[in-house]
Amino acid sequence: MHSLSRSVRLYRGLSRPVGRTTRPLWASVSRSLVLSSQRRIPEFSSFVARTNTCGELRSSHVGQEVTLCGWIQYRRQNIFLVLRDFHGLVQVVIPQDESAGSVRKTLCEAPLESVVQVSGTVISRPPGQENPKMSTGEIEIKVKTAELLNSCKKLPFEIKDFVKKTEALRMQYRYLDLRSSQMQYNLRLRSQMVMKMREYLCNLHGFVDIETPTLFKRTPGGAKEFLVPSREPGKFYSLPQSPQQFKQLLMVGGFDRYFQVARCYRDEGSRPDRQPEFTQIDIEMSFVDQTGIRSLIEGLLQYSWPQDKDPLATPFPSLTYAEALATYGTDKPDTRFGMEILDVSDVFRNTEIGFLQDALSKPQGTVKAMCVRDGANYFKKKDIESIRSSAADHFNEEVLPVFLKAKRNWNLPVSQFILEEQKLELIRLMGIQEEDVVLLAAGEHRRVCSLLGKLRLECADLLETRGLALRDPALFSFLWVVDFPLFLPTEGNPTELESAHHPFTAPHPSDIHLLHTEPDKVRSQHYDLVLNGSEVGGGSIRIHDAALQRDILTLLKEDQKLLSHLLQALDYGAPPHGGIALGLDRLMCLVTGASSIRDVIAFPKSFRGHDLMSSAPDAVPPEELEPYHIQVTEPAGPAERRLLTQAATRLQS
């Protein structure tokens, strides 16, 4: 029983049902829709011609006169027709008697995927003809009238879940792709979860939904912000990456519980699985501390969690940034499985193995180990090779696989220099079993943790390829990561510091005294929410003290003029405040088990930022650029070239 329900969940967790009937997904869509309102089943047939949806008819409806609207999914020998809407499928009996000639003609001649409206009576299927795989399988419709609402031309692909299509084709015909049960499920579930979040925030906890502008001015370091030319020469709006400044200003304005399902923009050029516009559940509160925000979010997710999944247990576990790095080699660990990193420097103080010796002789040098349980059973020899070369190729580091008790022994020659007492100590420390593989790496703490963190995920991928189900897709392991550093060395210039997150993040109260002496040691009041190895949210307690904010901006060498309004606001009775933003696209992607965030967005862009359906972005005639006082610099054609030359001539004369 348990394993069946688990397999249903696993199945539902797949991004695309392949080679199966659509029943389970349609069924789950309608089930969760019913559950969504708890108080009352939503009325799907109000205001329209139909009396019922296709998926809802059961034996209890037998005898009722119904009108249905839908798409022709399937037709069998001009006797039966299967009608589909978002709610499910229903069988319609095509009348065979003379008098129903026009109805028969309509239903038999319409191409598949045509839209029809039928009226008739719900009848029981003849005994033996029930279809238990279909939720409406006990009944069928004895049709009296039928109207072709719209005919369908030959489709570029069939609307069947088992028909595979390339993503490019799906995107080009997104409006057809949206008819798939998977896209219907994903987008309807998204709508429901967001609605539940709103109920939790607005109705249960008094949050105010406030819309903030998206035409704003560029923020310091806002290099990834899209620009929007205005009609004033040389003046541009920018599309902000988040409502960060506005939410803080709302706190100053006395809206002490704000939220918004906010559209945000980030121009990162071509990045797989990122979108130029994305959505975040944006939250800010006054008079709150980290604990308060964490409880709020735990309650929010628990309340809005889909009813067809196991309920979430709260509070979520938490790790400090330092712990996450040391144990999992990353600040967003996938805690659905173990394989933790262990510092074994002390075991190897007297080692004769060169690269371990080397590492330990340096100031921050460490030796770390990671145990792949049962690895010798699942890995092939080439897997071990691939792990070693991955370390060498991507990290320029050596990693030493060691089989301490395994029968299949692919130990490298160098392993013989591990002394027996070191072996015993490792076995003791790590609880090594017979078929376990240990990966040893050495070097500076952060670097070697990071290496083993990446290898941990590679090992997990390999083990799953080899048949070990390591990461249960039905398991949702939320984790808080806290106590991040406030500053990080600037990329390219390690002697300078930049904000690890953003310059409004408050330092940890117990570290403020280090701000000017050892700024790299200052922890922040930033927190990340991690789910199954992905960051799904992040936030912080903000600086509400103008002097401290100025101090930190000075330290960061940021242009304070760009933030003068915010600094001034902090002077005028700003309450202590903090907040968080959840990445809705990423969260929905993990919840639905989709293979890409594009599967939880109705009209996503390709990884190059294109809309393959409408072919946006698009060329714009020069006269439409004129009101904005801009022109294209890369000469795209003779027209632009001519314009540019004319303008320059005018200038020079």
Added chain:
Amino acid sequence: MHSLSRSVRLYRGLSRPVGRTTRPLWASVSRSLVLSSQRRIPEFSSFVARTNTCGELRSSHVGQEVTLCGWIQYRRQNIFLVLRDFHGLVQVVIPQDESAGSVRKTLCEAPLESVVQVSGTVISRPPGQENPKMSTGEIEIKVKTAELLNSCKKLPFEIKDFVKKTEALRMQYRYLDLRSSQMQYNLRLRSQMVMKMREYLCNLHGFVDIETPTLFKRTPGGAKEFLVPSREPGKFYSLPQSPQQFKQLLMVGGFDRYFQVARCYRDEGSRPDRQPEFTQIDIEMSFVDQTGIRSLIEGLLQYSWPQDKDPLATPFPSLTYAEALATYGTDKPDTRFGMEILDVSDVFRNTEIGFLQDALSKPQGTVKAMCVRDGANYFKKKDIESIRSSAADHFNEEVLPVFLKAKRNWNLPVSQFILEEQKLELIRLMGIQEEDVVLLAAGEHRRVCSLLGKLRLECADLLETRGLALRDPALFSFLWVVDFPLFLPTEGNPTELESAHHPFTAPHPSDIHLLHTEPDKVRSQHYDLVLNGSEVGGGSIRIHDAALQRDILTLLKEDQKLLSHLLQALDYGAPPHGGIALGLDRLMCLVTGASSIRDVIAFPKSFRGHDLMSSAPDAVPPEELEPYHIQVTEPAGPAERRLLTQAATRLQS
């Protein structure tokens, strides 16, 4: 009793309470917040340090230990302090005994509008010191501890509702302006109404909330669309004016009940009371007709209507476009008052009055009359003059005020040419009373209706200035206007036609046969929702037939390539569909009685499109334009000039 409640409503309808205590508004904010969730009172103190909000404490709380956070509103003789949060005001007693020195110091020295946290006991006020004007007036807080959370510097203006400030100052310090009871009320009510709308759509009627892209490509005739340069030379996204195409594509995709609280963009340069970004409640349904959409919207508004106002009666009345024009001279009539226009051409067939004779001699010539009831009692002579000159100045038309039965007779000399039988006929037709004023105008039907429609509103303004309450601000007169023309003559070229609304609007079924013979006679299936003389919504049944859509685009000479994806979608089994969009900013402005939509938007732009707080839009250094392959054409400074010259030189060489 009735007049009292009416005056409270009138008061609440004012955009800015002047010279009164803030009590009524604070009280109404908290009352409607409580009403908002019906099932359960929202918990405003979860997750934070406070135990209660400032406005909620009553005698029933006496004896409770409470912690409050808020702003210092007022201090009296270092004995009392009034603490404020969004929920209301509460009196805190500053302890006077020696042992409480530090608490006293904190509370007495903090400047007004500083943020403090106080803990103490709720006690009854001494007999006789209760304040019935304050909702917490029966109690006060005997404080034990106090903490200054943030001090406040000298403010640019006092946070008191009766302190008048210019709008520019309010905008510059918007975060302070937001602390006013009016802005708190407006934005909180907006949040609540939208939440109720979502409940109605999502939970009660199975609508799916789907986010559509705002980075799109320009639509035909999209001259008012902001452009967003992409990283591909010469390629631009545009910010759409509405999700029109996407919502139709969602219907094709089988999401047959879609809604979105959609951010939209329109670049109209400087226009008072318009915003470059605005919000609409965007709705689309399949298998629906006009009646269905109208019922849906009536139910939606009824369900979400604020509880402190009279409930809405449904169905809303409706007028055809032709009726609205003939009766009120506009397609968005304010039906809170009468003063209808009447065609009196037949009365004047044999007139000797020149301008009436002239008009009637022309093919479409008419004479129209409008009766200003009691006008002679309220108008001064200069009002009559102002009406006449307004007609002459703005319309280049003559209007003849006639006093048919009035004692105060300001008839113009020309009035003597109105024959006695004509007078009697007018009196009979229009039910003229003693003090009524009749305005006569003549000319082509549409033009003269339009003139009298404008004068109708001018008369209403004048009458209200003179003390007649003509338009009750507590009255909400919704009205549907239907049967619009499908096409209108193109501005500037009256021989060509353009869409009256947009090219996706379906023609009226009974007029389709006129499409090619008399297109100007074709009515559309467009409908507008009008409230108190403002258009607050509009929509239509759309064309779902690809051939008809192509036909109409050809007729309109639109570039079909730009819409090829939509045309193709209609070919692939598009269901019949229709929808509507409500202008949320305008609606909230009317509901709250605000004087401008800027008062229902947290961070609005000035009428020139500026953010006066952050000074957006702003200059951008040339190097930040480079990734987008654009440059500024209007030489804003030497840097741009140099760049342009260099580029041109490179091209020429």
